[in-house]
Amino acid sequence: MTFQHDNATSHTAHSVCDFLQDRNVSVLPWPAKSPDLNPIEHAWDLFDRRVRAGAIPPRNVRELAGALVEEWGNISQQELANLVQSMRRRCTAVLNAAGGHTRYWLLLF
Known part of the structure; x- marks a missing residue:
């Protein structure tokens, strides 16, 4: 493993x-x-934006957990596949930036 x-x-x-x-x-x-090299960071960002866009923001941990579970079910397999398939571009961008920030990193912040 x-x-x-x-x-x-x-x-x-x-x-x-x-x-x-x-x-x-x-x-x-x-x-x-290197969050730009980790697709899960972008999935968490997607969760964050979707939960924040909800009509009523979560008021406690239980509601936040429920909102995250709901949004997890709303993320399509294609969206997750796109994140994984972007790895070649991400690695190339990091190499071109000599290890510095890339547009992928900037999307998170």
Whole structure:
């Protein structure tokens, strides 16, 4: 099994690394602070925009969880496939930017 994470400090702590190693889970090498290379970040952004666009914003954690579950069901498989299929363009953009920000990163912020 191979795991991919964003190299956040909490993900690279010795206890986490030991946990993954003890379970024979390899970790895909990944640059730190690279949301433009992680399609899930764009899925979370899509969730955020859709929940915020709702007529009544969630007022508590339970309502937020319900809104997220509802919006998850509203995201089409094609939208998720488009995010995954954009990876070649994302990687090329990061290489062209010499590791700097890309238009994909800017879409998140």
